[in-house]
Amino acid sequence: MSDPYVKVRDLVTHYGTRQILNGVSVDVERGEIMVIMGGSGSGKSTLLRHMLGLERPTSGSIEILGREITTMSELDLYELSKKIGVAFQGGALFSSMTVGDNVMLPLQEHTKLPIDTMRIMMRMKLEVVDLAGFEGLMPSELSGGMVKRAAFARAVAMDPPLLFCDEPSAGLDPVVSRALDELILRLRDAMDMSIVVVTHELDSAFYIADRITVLDKGDILAIGTVEEVKNDSSERIQSLLNRKLREEEPDPDAYLARLTGTKL
């Protein structure tokens, strides 16, 4: 097997003095859809931001496409970024540019292609995400689902071998959300991409994932196929999957103290 596209080893990160990730290790193979799943506060967004090189970790290593990024210079990181696509949770389309200009921006910045070729490529990407004919609109004129699809089109503009998606289905209705899942599967099949999806949506995760990494409070609880994760007997995983609140012993004194605002 060739080297993994993403290789995270013993990643420890802090936010201020608070430790967020406690030594996380995960691999993403070529052509694989890896879903990183966890509730809010699990550290999944932090893991994503580190894999994108937006933050520097306390310790540990992150290799993206065979290159160590934690010690990489800013310019090398920019160079590597050309081979990575990212679809942000809110789309992060540039609100001052049309949808078409948004999708064309990576091409304009990183290639010397003639403008007509860029336009054709931009329209091709918009076709892939079912937004053909919308290139002249401003992002504010699009619905939530359309913004996310446009963000996907921009993320794959440079035909990257590796795509990261942050909460693709957050804030969308089930139908639109399923359409985005289909889009992710289609992108992998059509472009042979490795895709890393960060989500807390179980349905979506089970539908698209080849493998799932379950994160909780900065620890990896499990890495495995959908079946393996579903059948995992660990209590923490089952409570996450069944959306049960972690049961805690009620403490009447502490409850009363919280309500009255007094210190024990």
Place this chain on the structure above:
Amino acid sequence: MAADHETAGPARLVESLGRGTVRAVESFGYAASIFGETVKWILLGRRRGQAVRSGPIVSEMMDVGIEAIPIVTLLTFTIGVMLSIQGLDLLRPFGAEQQVGIGVALGVTREFAPLITGILVAGRSGSALAARIGFMTISEEVAALRVMGINPVRFLVAPALLAMLIMLPSLTVWADLVALIGGGLYISADLGMTMSAYVDQVLTTLEVDDVMHGIAKSAIFAVVITVIGVVEGSTVEGGAEGVGRATTSSVVKAISAIVLTDMFFVFAATR
């Protein structure tokens, strides 16, 4: 308890003073690093494969400069007239009204034109820059630029700084002209002297240094306005409300900085 409060009061004051000082030094350092980074990208961008593009510079120049012409014209014309009224009133008791053109010419070119133009541009464009970068920061657009391999300073700040550095001095020259014309119209009407006599007086008074003094100041204001707008915008916290706060604070800080640097510049240039 009471004793606690007595010691807590001054201690808190000292603590908040200390924290405030650290914050101020920190943001000054951040501002300096943003400026250094911007200059670096302007000079080395092409060699690094990320040239600062002319399209965004031109569109910034339109926003910062061309669209500010009407308001700059209106206000500096008024300033010219106002200075003339004050000057005439001041000199009349001494019977020296004829010399009023000298005061107007020097006051306008050395002080009022760059100052008023700087304050106007800080209010119009410095705040807009802070709002834009603040919004882009909270909506992850800045992070999106980074992961696309586009340096945000090169893409967002460098065009704004270049546009500001070209347009603010240009607006100041325009403001010089308009204010001098405004002053001249009032003076010639009031004293019954011809416009050409006024122009003669202005031209014999003014030296290249006087005009350059104003222009140099406006270039410094350009840097101050841009850097403060960018620093306020990029350190936004707390959503839309934070963007609003950053916008307001960018205007207040930019105007204060303009007035202060003006004083230091004048002190250094005239001693």
